[in-house]
Structure formats: structure tokens, C-alpha cells
Amino acid sequence: MDLLRFATAGSVDDGKSTLIGRLLLDSKAIFEDQLEAVESTSRSKGYDYTDLALLTDGLRSEREQGITIDVAYRYFATPRRKFIIADTPGHVEYTRNMVTGASTADLGLVLVDARRGLSEQSRRHAVLLSLLGVPHIVLAVNKMDLVDYDQAVFDRIDEEFTAFAAKLDVPGISVIPVSALRGDNVVERSQHMPWYEGPALLDYLETVEVRRRSRVAARLPVQYVIRPKSQEHHDYRGYAGRVTGGAFAPGDEVVVLPSGQRSRIAGIDLFDRTLETAPDGLSVTLRLEDDIDISRGDVICAVEAAPEVTRAVEATVCWMASAPLRTGQKLAFKHTTRTGRAVVGALATQLDVNTLEPLGSPESLGLNEIGQVTLRLSQPIVTDSYADNRTTGSFILIDEATGVTVGAGLIA
Amino acid sequence: MSIEARAADAVNDAQDQPDQLDQQRLSELDLLEAESIHILREVAAEFERPVLLFSGGKDSITMLRLAQKAFHPARIPFPLLQVDTGYDFPEVLQTRDNWVERLGARLIVASVEQAIADGVVVDDGRTSRNRLQIGTLLHAIEEHGFTAAFGGGRRDEEKARAKERIYSHRDDFGQWDPKNQRPELWSLYNGRIHPGEHMRVFPLSNWTELDIWHYLAREQVEIPSIYFAHRRRVFERDGMLLSESPHNPLRDGEVVTEREVRFRTVGDLTLTGCLESTASSYDQIVQEVAVARVTERGATRGDDRFSEAAMEDRKKEGYF
Incomplete structure (x- = not known):
């Protein structure tokens, strides 16, 4: 069984909570005591129906205001796949939380209300998913029951979204007509829309081929050097980390960056086993044939298509703090397993959060704004473009005084 | 297919595929394991004094197993901390001791009864031992100067936990501020804290009870x-x-x-x-x-x- 992580987006009124509630209910991920608690709260508040949003809005303040403020994570499994849902907030002031949820997603599920069509918010969500390199977007056109399951309504939204999405960098786009409330095309294919020939939503989620965007060769950012210093393992020296971008095998020639020293992989350890291959995504310990100086922050790379070593990066930055980002500002950064300091150079272009169209050269970047920025670093980092590898192509910016994460960077 | 048939299928599925490491596609358990090991190693590398909260229950045993794997063949580079309510099951304490001995780990026991005797927490006869654990735990973290504490909490357990970051910041009163959590992007965890603060870290965030x-x-x-x-x-x-x-x-x-x-x-x-x-x-x-x-x-x-x-x-x- 494999794993699909997806992020959901859409405003409260689009029926997102109802849709998630139905996926969870029909896949048995909601338990009787949880449902009873939600039913009893709904009754005591005098609602006419069971408010499934109470299941996902886990904080007191969210339940009080009836809105989603922060990402909630939900889990369900079918025989074919395990799913992790990052249920993200829709309001523009919580964009940073939406970005948190989408940063690890393989797929974005965007909801729209069939009666209203595409909103500014649904476009923004698609744009942010595209920016974060999420390779699939499903647009669920919800509340089809309220437009009499009319194919013309669906076709109009489908065409409009497909035309809009053609400008985005998302290889997989699907549009599915559903009614979360009635269950049409959620788990079972609908009897009401014979004109729709595609799969039901769950069927699509279970079978979509996840194209992870690690298109370059293998890298291992070193997290930790394992030196047992025990009698039994006196000379053991292993480099622990998580493989990204490709696979390593014993005998492979590698280059250690930024130093540029070369060696070969002597062995790959995972606890008490030695592996014949270390595929993308696995946490392993590499042993090398030569005794060279390697520490946390270095990256062990396949020699072909080796990444770039640089002390200056051009990146798209999502700014997440209320105090704006300005030229000349000093910040801390964390990129793979390396931390250091960065100075903000030029703020080249601000991008419209709703369209990613350039808005010209800004003086500063405010909360939830996105722009292209150059940074000068206190030490070299080992990079790929974000489009080629999410791990080596991303970094965070940290305010040195407060310690808070204030920016997310995607390397060009 | 009925729910029960799907569930039975899921069980068979998992049993048929004990080890997929030789294939390029990793199973969901391999991916969860890899993510948790990554988190354990990040904390061990970036924090001065981490500690693993170990109750002897299934989740903390899973976490300890992952820590054993993360640093093998070296020993786990941090101690274990158990908050002993005085009302723990003897079988659980026995298992705890067996694990500690097998791994050669260091165990610190923070006792609720001792905390009551020392006046760290007040037993008014109405507050449960569960609640008295909070003060006992915070006192132990402060006393030993721990800067990061691994917890076995999972997001599928409860709706407030579903909202919590993997690195969950605690102020110098040990408090969590759910409305003001740090953004947490990709697997780039931000471990910055001020003196007196600490981080709770949940390596099992994305595991479900069935995964465990x-x-x-x-x-x-x-x-x-x-x-x-x-x-x-x-x-x-x-x-x-x-x-x-x-x-x-x-x-x-x-x-x-x-x-x-x-x-x-x-x-x-x-x-x-x-x-x-x-x-x-x-x-x-x-x-x-x-x-x-x-x-x-x-x-x-x-x-x-x-x-x-x-x-x-x-x-x-x-x-x-």
C-alpha cells in the first residue's frame, strides 16, 4: 500500500468540510464516539443538520468563529492507499497556513460551488499549489444537486478552469462534478450525471499516479554523523540522512559538496540490515570507502547531474510575518540540514497572489505577499531548482530575534 | 465493497508485503518510518538537551524503536523520561525496564508522588493523577534543562492534536499557543528557542493507531x-x-x-x-x-x- 498526501482548499461555504466528512465517514475513518459528539453539539446549538465541520475544526476559537484558522491533518485508508489530508484554511489572511499544508502535498483538491463558479479564492489556491510544485490539482465542482445536475453548468466551469490552469505549471489537472451532501461521485459514481464519464473522486484519489518531482540524481543531505565509539564498532563512521532525488547503491561514485571530495559508497545501513539500494525518500546511513571530512550540512551526491554550490540565491519568497521584508535585512536561513545567515538583496518583482502575474518592483513584501528576491548567504549551500527537487530547492527564513519562521523560499 | 471487507483486505495487504525496500516504491510504513527517523535525527543534531518521553505504552515503544534505528549502531544519544503517576500498571513498568536494559539507555523517572511530597504539585483529592502529571513533567523538564522533548502523540488521536505542528513550541511556562503556531514547511523544521523555552517534538504525528x-x-x-x-x-x-x-x-x-x-x-x-x-x-x-x-x-x-x-x-x- 502506498501513501498519497493531499491538501484541500476552498472556502467554508463550498462544502469542503462536508466533502472531507463524507470521505472520512465512508472510509470508516470517523468513529461512532466522534460522530456522536458532533451530533450532540450540533443539536445543542440548535442546528438543523449535523455540522461535519466540527470534526475538522479542532480548536475552540475555530469552533466559536465557525472558520478554519490553521491546517488540520486527517487520515484515512482504503485497501489501495493510505491518505493524509492537510485541510487548509481558505481566507487570504491565513495564506501562510495554506502554504504550510500544501508544501508537503502530492495533490491539491480545490472545491468550488457549482452555483457560483470559480472565485478569486479558488484561483488563488490553484496558483499557490502550482507555485509549491504540487503536481496534480483536482477541481471538485460541488453542489451539483443544486443546479439540477446540469451538464452545461459543469462544462462552463470545466472550460474556464482548464483555460486558467493551462497558464499554471501543473502537469495533472482534473475536474470532477460532485455533490458532497448527496454523495454523488464522491465514493460511488453518480446515477444523476450519466453525461460524466470520468471516475468518482475517491476512485481518482486511489489510482492517480503520483509524479513526484525529483527529476535529478540522488542526494543525501547529511543530518548526523554516527560514530558509536564502542568496542564493537570502533571504526564505524556513518552519514545519516534521508535520500532525495534518486537512488544510491553500494559502489556508486559520489561527490561531497560543498568540498568537492570524491569517494564511493561502501555500504548502506538501515538498522541491522544492509541494503542493495537506498531509494528516494528512505532514511538511511551511508558508509563511504574513503575517510574524508564530512559533517552535518554537507550533501553527498551522485556525480552525474550534481547540484550547484552557491552563496547567492534567486528565489521566490512567500513572506509570513506582519513586519515587512526589506532590502538589506538580515535573517537566519535553514536549507536542507544547513543553517546560516542571509542578507536580502534586491526585491526584483512582486507577484499577484491571485494570478502570479508580476506587479513590478516593490519597496517591501508584506504579510502573505509573494516576490522574487535575491539573497546573499554567510556560507555556501548545495542547491537544485525547486522545480527539480523540493528538498534541495527550498529553504525557510527565520527572524533571529524572535526565532519565528517568517518566510518560505523556492529556489529558481 | 463493505467496510469490513475493505478493512480485512487492508490487513491482508499489509501482511502480504512485509518488506518492499528492494522495490523503488516504498510502502506507507517505510515512508512513515523514514519521516520519523528524519525528525529524530534533526532534533538530536540541533538541540543541546533532548529527551524522549517514555511511558512504556505502544506509541512510545514505537518511538523508541525508531530512535534505536535512527542512531544504530550507536546508542540513542538522549535519555528517556517517564512520568510515574504511582498508578501505573506493573506490566508496563516491567516492559519499560526491559527496554531500558536492552538499549543501554538512561532512564529518568519523574514521580508524581515525589512531586506532591515536594510541593511541586498539589493533590487536592479531586485532581486526577493524569492532570498532576503536567506540573510534574514541566518541573522535570526545567530541572534537567531539557530543550526538546519527544512525545508519542499522533494527530489521528484527537482533534486538537490534529492541529499541532511536528515541532511544537512551548514558552517558558510550558504553554502551547495553538492560535499562533509557527509555519512548518516541507521537512525544514525550525528549532529556534529562547532560554527557558522548549520544543515538544512529535515524530509519530502522521501515524494512525492502525499504522502503529x-x-x-x-x-x-x-x-x-x-x-x-x-x-x-x-x-x-x-x-x-x-x-x-x-x-x-x-x-x-x-x-x-x-x-x-x-x-x-x-x-x-x-x-x-x-x-x-x-x-x-x-x-x-x-x-x-x-x-x-x-x-x-x-x-x-x-x-x-x-x-x-x-x-x-x-x-x-x-x-x-
């Missing part, structure tokens, strides 16, 4: 015997089956009977209920959990039943 059981079944490691079906003298209270014990004085009308039961969670024995079950192996437990209709905390934990926000409120104060 699949993993324990795959690893075949020691867990407390009370997770498996056994005969026990029990009585009913508030719809839960509680264990007969000197710590659990019977109230009017409560009758002790012997039944075949197992525990789904292990905590303070005055608040942790068991369920009638004949599941006596890992595989049988996996089957049982796969078709369970009630959450583990709802079924067996008195401490979560006080209000809709019981967990959120305790977490804000510094609970696990």
Missing part, C-alpha cells in the same frame, strides 16, 4: 502483556471496564467480575479502561483495530471525557 499496530507486528518487538487478551478482575464505571486495584476503591453498587480483556491504551490505571477481547497476537489485534467503531481515547480514557476541549486545554498547560 501494523508496525509493531512487523517489528515483533516487546510491548506490555496487557495489550493482549488476558483474564482480569474488572468492574464497570462510567461505561468503562476498570481494573480491580487498591488504587481503585469500589463505589456503591460496583461489582467485580473476571473477564477476558485487553487494553487499547495504557495510562493511569484509575482512568484507563480495558475492553473485552480475545485478541492474543499482533495479527489478531490488527484485525480488531481495523474494524473498531470507537476511538481508542473515547473507548478507554476517562481523562478525555471531561469536555469537548479537554485535550486542547491540557495541551495549552503543557500536557504531552
Whole structure:
């Protein structure tokens, strides 16, 4: 069984909570005591129906205001796949939380209300998913029951979204007509829309081929050097980390960056086993044939298509703090397993959060704004473009005084 | 397909694929394991004084197993901390000691009874041992100067936990501020803290109860015997089956009977209920959990039943 992580987006009124509630209910991920608690709260508040949003809005303040403020994570499994849902907030002031949820997603599920069509918010969500390199977007056109399951309504939204999405960098786009409330095309294919020939939503989620965007060769950012210093393992020296971008095998020639020293992989350890291959995504310990100086922050790379070593990066930055980002500002950064300091150079272009169209050269970047920025670093980092590898192509910016994460960077 | 048939299929699926490492596609357990090991190593590298909160229950055993793997063949580079309520099951304490000995780990026990005797927390006779653990835990973290504490919490357990970051910042009062959490992007964890603050880190955030059981079944490691079906003298209270014990004085009308039961969670024995079950192996437990209709905390934990926000409120104060 494999794993699909997806992020959901859409405003409260689009029926997102109802849709998630139905996926969870029909896949048995909601338990009787949880449902009873939600039913009893709904009754005591005098609602006419069971408010499934109470299941996902886990904080007191969210339940009080009836809105989603922060990402909630939900889990369900079918025989074919395990799913992790990052249920993200829709309001523009919580964009940073939406970005948190989408940063690890393989797929974005965007909801729209069939009666209203595409909103500014649904476009923004698609744009942010595209920016974060999420390779699939499903647009669920919800509340089809309220437009009499009319194919013309669906076709109009489908065409409009497909035309809009053609400008985005998302290889997989699907549009599915559903009614979360009635269950049409959620788990079972609908009897009401014979004109729709595609799969039901769950069927699509279970079978979509996840194209992870690690298109370059293998890298291992070193997290930790394992030196047992025990009698039994006196000379053991292993480099622990998580493989990204490709696979390593014993005998492979590698280059250690930024130093540029070369060696070969002597062995790959995972606890008490030695592996014949270390595929993308696995946490392993590499042993090398030569005794060279390697520490946390270095990256062990396949020699072909080796990444770039640089002390200056051009990146798209999502700014997440209320105090704006300005030229000349000093910040801390964390990129793979390396931390250091960065100075903000030029703020080249601000991008419209709703369209990613350039808005010209800004003086500063405010909360939830996105722009292209150059940074000068206190030490070299080992990079790929974000489009080629999410791990080596991303970094965070940290305010040195407060310690808070204030920016997310995607390397060009 | 019916829900039960799907669940049975899921069980068979997991059993048919014990090890997929030779293939390019990793199973969901391999991916969860890899993510957790990554987190454990990040913390060990970036924090000066980490500690692993170890109750001896299934989640903390899973976490300890992952830590064992993360640093092999070296020893785990941080100590374990157990908050002893004084009302713990003896089988759990035995398992705890076996693990500590096997791994050559260092165990620190923070005792609620000692904390009461020292005046660190106040036992007014109405506050449960579960709640008194909070003050005991925060005191131990402060006393030892721990800067990061691994907890075995999972997001599928409870709706407040579903909102929590993997690195969960605590201020110098040990409090969680759920409305003001740091953004957490990709797997770039931000471990910056000020003096007096600490980080709670949840390597099992993305695991579900069923994942834990699949993993324990795959690893075949020691867990407390009370997770498996056994005969026990029990009585009913508030719809839960509680264990007969000197710590659990019977109230009017409560009758002790012997039944075949197992525990789904292990905590303070005055608040942790068991369920009638004949599941006596890992595989049988996996089957049982796969078709369970009630959450583990709802079924067996008195401490979560006080209000809709019981967990959120305790977490804000510094609970696990």
C-alpha cells in the first residue's frame, strides 16, 4: 500500500468540510464516539443538520468563529492507499497556513460551488499549489444537486478552469462534478450525471499516479554523523540522512559538496540490515570507502547531474510575518540540514497572489505577499531548482530575534 | 465493497508485503518510518538537551524503536523520561525496564508522588493523577534543562492534536499557543528557542493507531502483556471496564467480575479502561483495530471525557 498526501482548499461555504466528512465517514475513518459528539453539539446549538465541520475544526476559537484558522491533518485508508489530508484554511489572511499544508502535498483538491463558479479564492489556491510544485490539482465542482445536475453548468466551469490552469505549471489537472451532501461521485459514481464519464473522486484519489518531482540524481543531505565509539564498532563512521532525488547503491561514485571530495559508497545501513539500494525518500546511513571530512550540512551526491554550490540565491519568497521584508535585512536561513545567515538583496518583482502575474518592483513584501528576491548567504549551500527537487530547492527564513519562521523560499 | 471487507483486505495487504525496500516504491510504513527517523535525527543534531518521553505504552515503544534505528549502531544519544503517576500498571513498568536494559539507555523517572511530597504539585483529592502529571513533567523538564522533548502523540488521536505542528513550541511556562503556531514547511523544521523555552517534538504525528499496530507486528518487538487478551478482575464505571486495584476503591453498587480483556491504551490505571477481547497476537489485534467503531481515547480514557476541549486545554498547560 502506498501513501498519497493531499491538501484541500476552498472556502467554508463550498462544502469542503462536508466533502472531507463524507470521505472520512465512508472510509470508516470517523468513529461512532466522534460522530456522536458532533451530533450532540450540533443539536445543542440548535442546528438543523449535523455540522461535519466540527470534526475538522479542532480548536475552540475555530469552533466559536465557525472558520478554519490553521491546517488540520486527517487520515484515512482504503485497501489501495493510505491518505493524509492537510485541510487548509481558505481566507487570504491565513495564506501562510495554506502554504504550510500544501508544501508537503502530492495533490491539491480545490472545491468550488457549482452555483457560483470559480472565485478569486479558488484561483488563488490553484496558483499557490502550482507555485509549491504540487503536481496534480483536482477541481471538485460541488453542489451539483443544486443546479439540477446540469451538464452545461459543469462544462462552463470545466472550460474556464482548464483555460486558467493551462497558464499554471501543473502537469495533472482534473475536474470532477460532485455533490458532497448527496454523495454523488464522491465514493460511488453518480446515477444523476450519466453525461460524466470520468471516475468518482475517491476512485481518482486511489489510482492517480503520483509524479513526484525529483527529476535529478540522488542526494543525501547529511543530518548526523554516527560514530558509536564502542568496542564493537570502533571504526564505524556513518552519514545519516534521508535520500532525495534518486537512488544510491553500494559502489556508486559520489561527490561531497560543498568540498568537492570524491569517494564511493561502501555500504548502506538501515538498522541491522544492509541494503542493495537506498531509494528516494528512505532514511538511511551511508558508509563511504574513503575517510574524508564530512559533517552535518554537507550533501553527498551522485556525480552525474550534481547540484550547484552557491552563496547567492534567486528565489521566490512567500513572506509570513506582519513586519515587512526589506532590502538589506538580515535573517537566519535553514536549507536542507544547513543553517546560516542571509542578507536580502534586491526585491526584483512582486507577484499577484491571485494570478502570479508580476506587479513590478516593490519597496517591501508584506504579510502573505509573494516576490522574487535575491539573497546573499554567510556560507555556501548545495542547491537544485525547486522545480527539480523540493528538498534541495527550498529553504525557510527565520527572524533571529524572535526565532519565528517568517518566510518560505523556492529556489529558481 | 463493505467496510469490513475493505478493512480485512487492508490487513491482508499489509501482511502480504512485509518488506518492499528492494522495490523503488516504498510502502506507507517505510515512508512513515523514514519521516520519523528524519525528525529524530534533526532534533538530536540541533538541540543541546533532548529527551524522549517514555511511558512504556505502544506509541512510545514505537518511538523508541525508531530512535534505536535512527542512531544504530550507536546508542540513542538522549535519555528517556517517564512520568510515574504511582498508578501505573506493573506490566508496563516491567516492559519499560526491559527496554531500558536492552538499549543501554538512561532512564529518568519523574514521580508524581515525589512531586506532591515536594510541593511541586498539589493533590487536592479531586485532581486526577493524569492532570498532576503536567506540573510534574514541566518541573522535570526545567530541572534537567531539557530543550526538546519527544512525545508519542499522533494527530489521528484527537482533534486538537490534529492541529499541532511536528515541532511544537512551548514558552517558558510550558504553554502551547495553538492560535499562533509557527509555519512548518516541507521537512525544514525550525528549532529556534529562547532560554527557558522548549520544543515538544512529535515524530509519530502522521501515524494512525492502525499504522502503529501494523508496525509493531512487523517489528515483533516487546510491548506490555496487557495489550493482549488476558483474564482480569474488572468492574464497570462510567461505561468503562476498570481494573480491580487498591488504587481503585469500589463505589456503591460496583461489582467485580473476571473477564477476558485487553487494553487499547495504557495510562493511569484509575482512568484507563480495558475492553473485552480475545485478541492474543499482533495479527489478531490488527484485525480488531481495523474494524473498531470507537476511538481508542473515547473507548478507554476517562481523562478525555471531561469536555469537548479537554485535550486542547491540557495541551495549552503543557500536557504531552
